[in-house]
Amino acid sequence: MTTQERLKTQPLSAVAHVKVHGRTTGALAPLTLFWTGSAVEFNVQGSELWIEVEADYEVYEPWISILINSVPVSRQMLTAGRYWICVFRGMNENAIKNVRVVKEVQAMSEDPACLLQIHAVKGDGEFLPVADKPYKMEFIGDSITSGEGTVGAKAEEDWIPAWFSATYNYTAMTAEALNADYRVISQSGWGVLTSWDNNPHCNIPRYYEQVCGMLTGERNEALGVHTANAFEDWQPDVVVVNLGTNDGGAFQSPAWRDEATGETHKQRLHEDGTYNEEDLAAFEEAVERFLGTLRKNNKKAHIVWAYGMLGIPMMPSIHRAVSSYMRKTGDRRVSVFQLPNTTAETVGSRTHPGVLAHERAAQALTGYLHEILPR
Amino acid sequence: MTTQERLKTQPLSAVAHVKVHGRTTGALAPLTLFWTGSAVEFNVQGSELWIEVEADYEVYEPWISILINSVPVSRQMLTAGRYWICVFRGMNENAIKNVRVVKEVQAMSEDPACLLQIHAVKGDGEFLPVADKPYKMEFIGDSITSGEGTVGAKAEEDWIPAWFSATYNYTAMTAEALNADYRVISQSGWGVLTSWDNNPHCNIPRYYEQVCGMLTGERNEALGVHTANAFEDWQPDVVVVNLGTNDGGAFQSPAWRDEATGETHKQRLHEDGTYNEEDLAAFEEAVERFLGTLRKNNKKAHIVWAYGMLGIPMMPSIHRAVSSYMRKTGDRRVSVFQLPNTTAETVGSRTHPGVLAHERAAQALTGYLHEILPR
Amino acid sequence: MTTQERLKTQPLSAVAHVKVHGRTTGALAPLTLFWTGSAVEFNVQGSELWIEVEADYEVYEPWISILINSVPVSRQMLTAGRYWICVFRGMNENAIKNVRVVKEVQAMSEDPACLLQIHAVKGDGEFLPVADKPYKMEFIGDSITSGEGTVGAKAEEDWIPAWFSATYNYTAMTAEALNADYRVISQSGWGVLTSWDNNPHCNIPRYYEQVCGMLTGERNEALGVHTANAFEDWQPDVVVVNLGTNDGGAFQSPAWRDEATGETHKQRLHEDGTYNEEDLAAFEEAVERFLGTLRKNNKKAHIVWAYGMLGIPMMPSIHRAVSSYMRKTGDRRVSVFQLPNTTAETVGSRTHPGVLAHERAAQALTGYLHEILPR
Amino acid sequence: MTTQERLKTQPLSAVAHVKVHGRTTGALAPLTLFWTGSAVEFNVQGSELWIEVEADYEVYEPWISILINSVPVSRQMLTAGRYWICVFRGMNENAIKNVRVVKEVQAMSEDPACLLQIHAVKGDGEFLPVADKPYKMEFIGDSITSGEGTVGAKAEEDWIPAWFSATYNYTAMTAEALNADYRVISQSGWGVLTSWDNNPHCNIPRYYEQVCGMLTGERNEALGVHTANAFEDWQPDVVVVNLGTNDGGAFQSPAWRDEATGETHKQRLHEDGTYNEEDLAAFEEAVERFLGTLRKNNKKAHIVWAYGMLGIPMMPSIHRAVSSYMRKTGDRRVSVFQLPNTTAETVGSRTHPGVLAHERAAQALTGYLHEILPR
Missing domain, CATH: 2.60.120.260 (Galactose-binding domain-like)
Incomplete structure (x- = not known):
């Protein structure tokens, strides 16, 4: 033509x-x-x-x-x-x-x-030219932050890319409401310490300092996924960490076993259904360590641990870890914020938060960050 | 692969x-x-x-x-x-x-x-097999029914396909709510008598009995757009006619002139801004005639003239025409329903009804049709 | 104290x-x-x-x-x-x-x-001093306009004052939204021609020109309820007439019989459930006459017949009557507006519109009047 | 009559x-x-x-x-x-x-x-007879729980009873949604340790075990306000504690001085605006002590510290105190829940949560308690 x-x-x-x-x-x-x-x-x-x-x-x-x-x-x-x-x-x-x-x-x-x-x-x-927005935000999370379940019928159960969205997502909505550029680091099923199925290799902190280190294979290697991320080039005003949901799930899941080494891992429950204190402590140490990593690389950011879209069982541990980190380091620019839980009305596909749940989370988080962001 | x-x-x-x-x-x-x-x-x-x-x-x-x-x-x-x-x-x-x-x-x-x-x-x-739904509905309309403006930013002004949607549309929403199969016959800018710019050739009734007779060109001709529609194969329970908005607009637009023949047409206003009665009567006759055409081809359907998503200036004429048609024919299965107007909150792109306006229209229309549909 | x-x-x-x-x-x-x-x-x-x-x-x-x-x-x-x-x-x-x-x-x-x-x-x-608001509105209606059903549980059936409200009412809400002073003339069960039970004495037009002529008894008489209303002292910009619901109901109700005179009255249905044309015509004449009365007393008002909160069976008749009145008189400041119907979600007590139904009616009516009121 | x-x-x-x-x-x-x-x-x-x-x-x-x-x-x-x-x-x-x-x-x-x-x-x-509802709930709080600000225009500033409501209140809404009988213990301006203005006598725990011990005067005395509450007669399934807002406010308020004794009290800020650790610790000890009192008197209740309708500055301290209490006592039936913050849209009179804020709090709290209440 x-x-x-x-x-x-x-x-x-x-x-x-x-x-x-x-x-x-x-x-x-x-x-x-x-x-x-x-x-x-x-x-x-x-x-x-x-x-x-x-x-x-x-x-x-x-x-x-x-x-x-x-x-x-x-x-x-x-x-x-x-x-x-x-x-x-x-x-x-x-x-x-x-x-x-x-x-x-x-x-x-x-x-x-x-x-x-x-x-x-x-x-x-x-x-x-495309102007930079007045703020920069980084979101770190799991399937919730990956927008799993924001597309598709409630009955959908397949784990396929079609049900994911970056657009109908609290990350995009919050950034839009705050007029911020944003980045997302997320992986379904992963946590701070382990994945939902107790795999200790599947945690975000492990790869946080690389460009996209959780990707494997020669082509990805050649594309530079394991090179150090250039934090100095993009310093966020806010880092939102929405992790803990899979760490909580690990307590309810069978032990993970590495077929190659025979290594196993399990976050344990007491017989009465409460969490094993030692394993909780391991989670809390992982949170503390990750906060250290985040601060090291994001000097000026306010760090918000934002958690709760699929329940709040790990909230006491998150608070303990954040309190401990703040006491030890004197770092005062860290806080915890509870996101609204997903309900029968707001759920999406794959029993994950749907678009309505993301909208409500974005509203609550926006209101909270509005008071924190420099003006 | x-x-x-x-x-x-x-x-x-x-x-x-x-x-x-x-x-x-x-x-x-x-x-x-x-x-x-x-x-x-x-x-x-x-x-x-x-x-x-x-x-x-x-x-x-x-x-x-x-x-x-x-x-x-x-x-x-x-x-x-x-x-x-x-x-x-x-x-x-x-x-x-x-x-x-x-x-x-x-x-x-x-x-x-x-x-x-x-x-x-x-x-x-x-x-x-895909089962038929319990009801069949036909929607007939203009740009509103074509979903013009349901996609895109409010500021968009280009007339391009991207801003149209059949999905974020009161037609699909109403059919879904009533559990009906549905068809749409619609054309932006067209009316019952003339288009928004007074072109008397651009009216839906003229082509209603053909498969898609408003399409032109050899390929469309060969594809059968001008063949008679097989009404007997698909008889709707309800026909919704959402026309009149462009007929109303014609009164506010300059005369149309056919460059080939010199023919002109104009729906006229009085100096005080009210409608010329003769031209209103022509519109009402067109409505009456179209109701006759609709009834001829849709023997069992309830016909609803549903109008109002962009104001209701033609509503008195529509009521007069429908009353007249019913009186002359004894046909009692025709009614008029006012759809909710579009507001600053519900408007979409191109100053057309947005998704919210379509949702509200669908809710109102669904409630109305719920009482009409056979159970 | x-x-x-x-x-x-x-x-x-x-x-x-x-x-x-x-x-x-x-x-x-x-x-x-x-x-x-x-x-x-x-x-x-x-x-x-x-x-x-x-x-x-x-x-x-x-x-x-x-x-x-x-x-x-x-x-x-x-x-x-x-x-x-x-x-x-x-x-x-x-x-x-x-x-x-x-x-x-x-x-x-x-x-x-x-x-x-x-x-x-x-x-x-x-x-x-209390300043007058920029607009004046008069609302004329029946139980809907009296706010019957806006208070109380959905199950309530008693006809008692407790379930009425002037405040949780589309009249007050519309006047507030338009910044208008307002008056209400209303009576549960009454219509333009007859009451819901076919009593031809219970119609609003009969008493419209008196202060509150439908009240009886010596004390009310002494208080002046039958004196002529001083229309010249308070000229509305808009008159909203929300009547017709009980006139429609009369067709479905038994005949009314005056025990004193033996007089009976009945708005009749055909055997197929459609309205008797002669009785419809009587209703339409009553609407026309009332429009004449309203115009005589409210010279500058735009008159809106606003109807539909409990269904729209009389809408064609209302349109015919308004068209006929306008044609005969040349009065152009009259229009018809369909109010949103009450739904299972918005219904109040006594199967009347609840507060939500009044809010939706007020929103729709406000939007409509906004374009009509002088600015 | x-x-x-x-x-x-x-x-x-x-x-x-x-x-x-x-x-x-x-x-x-x-x-x-x-x-x-x-x-x-x-x-x-x-x-x-x-x-x-x-x-x-x-x-x-x-x-x-x-x-x-x-x-x-x-x-x-x-x-x-x-x-x-x-x-x-x-x-x-x-x-x-x-x-x-x-x-x-x-x-x-x-x-x-x-x-x-x-x-x-x-x-x-x-x-x-009036049947008991399946659950019993106790709410303990301050002005928020007293419903201050749920009535009246946003501009109202007088501290008068008219602006309070027990009905348009998250307490009543939550109890209704959960089908529970409920009681409220609340006092505007009071906290767990001190009032908003640092008065150490104005704390709820001090009077919790009396019928209504904060009331004074001979008549109240004679009515028995200082008698011990008969906890055994009414054992709640859930105790919701919505305290901390005034304890947080105390850090921002001038010192309180007892004119009689010269005693003063002040929750102190550091120069950089952060909380004095010693004073925070005193608050946390007060929370711990109060949890002990609550458990002593409410043996079977799940205790939820529900906080956040006017910001969450004390949340880390509340979490620390609850964690400490649980660790020391082994009591596992205590948790912390963040209530949605009040926004410009949901605020009521006296810059307190309005009815909309109470509705949102009730929805969130109901969802949370639904999973905790025995079924």
Whole structure:
């Protein structure tokens, strides 16, 4: 079509103004989006825009949402291959559109082949600067923060990328309400100390200082997932940690056994159903250590441990750990905030918080952070 | 990928159980979806499903939404070409999924090249029967019924397919609430007598008895858009007519002039801003005539003229016309219902009703129809 | 108590600034409140205020609400007798309080003994002027407008004053939203032509031009209920007529028989359940006549027939009558507006609209009137 | 009136079935209601019911609400004197009404003359038993729990009884949602250790074991306010403690000085605005001690420290104290729950939580307690 002829293609790395969201290695040729909520954002003055994506996977395919002027307009699965996707067309060529292409799905630690890259753009317009927002926020969490369950019927049970969303998510909603740029570090099933099934390797702190260290495989290695994250380049005003739900679940789950080494791990319950104090203490130490790691890398951030969208059994431990950390270090810029619980009315698919639960969490968290953020 | 090898491709016409929504010529090789809300629906027992689509256009591209178990999961622009789209993958192969691929955009009378076809399916599962719902509903309308403005930021002004939706639409919501299959006949800017800009050719009644007669061009002609619709094959319980908004607008717009013939048309205002009685009468006659056409083709339906989402200036005329029609014919199965107006809170893009306005309209209409539908 | 000693008593007629709401004869010694929503309003700079009321009844006792600074603070039954009621005490003596004592219950045409009077005030403060609001509205209606069912459990069935409210009522809510002074003329069970049980004497138009002509008995006569209302003193910008519900009900009710004269009346149904055309025509004539009466007395008002909180069976007739009236008279300042229907969620006691139904009606009506009121 | 003649008067102590809510000495001749939410409840089969009340005060007058079949119907100030109040009249004499007369205002520790008593009843009906609800709950709190600010315009600033309510209150809402009988122990401005202005005498624990020991004066003394509460007669399933807000406020307030003794007290801030650790520790010890007192008297209750409707500055201390108490005692039936904060949208008068804030708190607390209450 002649339409195509007037469009100009350029590699992403050559675009005058690109704003990348989410941790990366800095590479733009191509840009790899690892984490949920990671995105590429443009201000474009033109009638039409395409992006060239590359997707791959063995099991879990990537999904993206496209937001135009901050409103979600499309959301789609990216099947394997390298191809062009139209972001918009037929629009007034003089108006400046803000567009954001967002990775809807978490980093997939269990699928080394999972990949989402952006190679190039094609359009008839000019790329203009995208201003930074007044605040920066980092969210750290598990399936809740990955938006698992925000899409799909309540009856859905399959663990598939389709039911995840970065957009219908308390992270995006809170950042929008506070006018903040944001990043997300999250992994379904993981905790501070162990995963929901007692696997001690599946904890967020272990990989926090790498770009996306929980990803495996040669390709990810080559893409730099294990390189140290450049914290100095992006210092958040607030770090929200929404972890503990899977650490709590571990107490209710069977022991984990490493088939290779015979190693086992189990957070234990007493016979009366209460938590084993030693194992609780291990969790609390993990929380304390993680707070130290967070502070080391995020010097100016207020750290909020925000917990409660699927119950609050670990809340006393979280408070004890935070109190202990603050007493030992004198660090006063840490607090705990209870998020509203998910109800029969607000639940989504896979018995996870639904969009309504994320909206209520975002409202409560926004109100709380509003009083903490510098003005 | 080996995954692909275990998938079986078959033309849509060979699939054991296919449910098609919306007016068609009956052809399945391929299936052409003309109207917004038109869809293909399957019950599939399998882990993966793809569909082969073909899209074309000069100006206005088609969009689709995919609903899994009645919940919207993806929504995307279909760029020109013939290609495969993955509906779902990685799901439990034993569970039966209900999937619906829905045309999100109205028939595009101004783009003869606009085309959406479905050629084939590919998957690893069985296709099972899709039961008919207890009721059938037909919605007839203009941009409101086409869902114009239900997507996009309030500031959006471009007239592009992206801002339309059949899913976030009072038609789909009402049908869902009443457990009804439904069809939509709609065209932005059109009315009962004329379009918003006084063009007397742009009225829905003129094409109501054809499959999709407002479409032009050789390809559409060949696809059968001008063939008579097979009303006997799909008799609705309710016909909802949401027309009159553009007929009202015509009074406020300049005269239309046919450049070829010099013909002009204008619904006139008096100097004091009130409506010219003669022109109002012409509108009322058009309403009466259309009711006759509707009754002729929909013998058992209750016909509801449902109007008011963008104000009610034509309501007295609509009532007069309906009263007159009922008196002359003795037909008692016709009524008028005022839909809630759009407010600053519920407005969407392009100063059209937004999703909230559609939700409120659906609630009001559902309550009203609940008492009318046979039980 | 010494507190009492510093309070100064004065007859209402001697108070420097009194604002009376609702139709009266103008008498202030004492002031008789006839209609629901009638009220006495003060701006008081003082710490304490009492009013001396007199109440009487054979069957139906009066109730009042007290609003301080526009918010309802108390609501109570007035048992028979003449006594003092404390409006407020212990407040900052320097602040000016706006207080309004509102009659919560309709004029009781079936209890000639029912009486509510205000004789005097007692306080330690100054009475300051109460400004008129920018608009004046009159509401005319039946039990819906009398607020029947806005108080009490859904299961309540007794017809008693306790279940009525002028405050939790679409009339008060609409007037508040539009910043209007307002009056209410209403009577449960009455219509434009007949009452719900076909009594042709129980229609609002018959008494519209008197102060409160539907009240009977010597005391009411002496109080001036049958004197002509002084329309020239209070000209509304909008008259809202919410009548028709009982006229519709009459078709479903047995014939009314006047035991004295043997006279009977019945709005008839055809065997198929549709309305008898002759009887419908009588209703429509009554609507037309009443519009004439309203216009004669309210020269500048926009008249809105607002109907639908308990279904819309009479809507076609109302539209026909309004169209006919407008055509014959050339009066263009009349319109029809459909109010939202009551649902299982919004219903109150006695299967009447509850507070939620009144709130939704007020929202819709406010939006509609907002575009009609002069600015 | 003849109506009165058929009514039978009897002292409250002679009524066959009376249910009293709230702590009392057990006396019924008359019954004195001390605490907010205290009430007398009847099931009456009759057409009319009156109660004889006695009210007194120097400064703060009592208010009551009357609920019929669980719905608030009237709410009124009780001026000084002994007199009859009509609860209902004109109702179906065969239907059984549940009626509750509720004290709307807290015990007034600053007005020794404040009094509300119920002497007798008068009616034409039978009194039938009132069943106990399946659960019993006790709420302990400050102004929030006293419902300060739930009535009146946002701008109101006077500290007067009119702005308090036991009915539009999270206590009543939560108890209703959980189908529980409930009692309230609350006092505006008080805390666990000190009042908002650092007065160490104004703390709830000090008087918790007496009937209503914070009341002073000879009459209250004679009424038994200082006698030991009969905990054994009413053992709650849940004790909700909503204290800490004033203890937090004390850090921000000037020192309190006892004019008689010269004694002063002050919860101190560091220069950087953080809390003095020693004073925090004193608060935490007070929480621990109070938990001991609560457990001693409420053997089977789950104790929930529910805090947060006006911010959460004391939450870390509350958690530390609860953890410490649980560790030392082995008591596992204690937990902490964060209530939703009040927002600009939900605030009421006197910058206290409004009705909307109480509704949201009740929803959250109900959801939490639902999982804790034995089933």
